Amino acid sequence: MTTRTPTVALLYPGHAAEDDYPLAESALGGVVALPVVITDVESDDHTVEAMRAVGAGTRLLDGARAARRHDPDALMWACTSGSFLYGWQGAHEQVTAVSEATGLPVSSTSLAFATACRSLDITSVAIAATYPAPVADGFSTFLGDAGISVVSAAAHDIGTATEAGTVDGDNLFEMVRSVDSADAQAILLPDTALHTIGWIADLEAAAGKPILTANQVTIWQGLQLLGLDLTADGLGRLFSIRRAISHR
Secondary structure, eight states: OOOOOOOOOEEESSSSSSTHHHHHHHTTSSSSSEEEEEEEOOOOOOOOHHHHHTOOOOHHHHHHGGGGGGGOOOEOOOOOOHHTHHHHHHHHHHHHHHHHHHHHHHEEHHHHHHHHHHTTTTTEEEESSOOOOOHHHHHHHHHHHHEEEEEEEOOOOOOOOHHHTTTTTTHHHHHHHHOOOOTTEEEEOOOSSOTTTTTTTHHHHHHOOOOEEEHHHHHHHHHHHOOOOOTTTTTTTGTTOOOOOOOO
């Protein structure tokens, strides 16, 4: 008898760091499938207008339909700016629309950041954002609406998702150092275009506090939607302890 592997399909805009997800799937021992479904993108510019367009409902629904070939148990909108730029209420409405259209549990990277912070009892954070300031400020506002205080932030003014996908490990460490503060309980890296999965453990060791990255929290939230609370080496403190699952 063949046992079916639980599956979270990841709706991912364009191409940048989607290869983070197979790495995470391996780190989780293959007990969950994380297929990536590329959604349509007219522009990967890190502007408010372009990133809101990436999250347009028609694009997400087209991606959800394409994901059917994987027979998913849940869907994640694997984009941070394409969700938080709709605001706290708008981000919820965004995933609710996809869930109602598919009959599946759905969440997004932005909502995952808020849930992950609550799960770790984190109320104050620092943000190292790839985005220009107008986009990065939107993430700070979103977290504030979620009850999370931003005590330090930097906008690194990377112009496109494609460029963000080329950021290397040395630059990741510098981004984290640039925002670290004694008042921050964790440091957030909010861009799914940024390769982070292979660096989280080392970044946490250097900072001495949790590092939450976009691709990491996206995967974690997808597992939560399925009622799976898994631990894994290399994926950071978020994956190091078992906890009661909450969908607050």
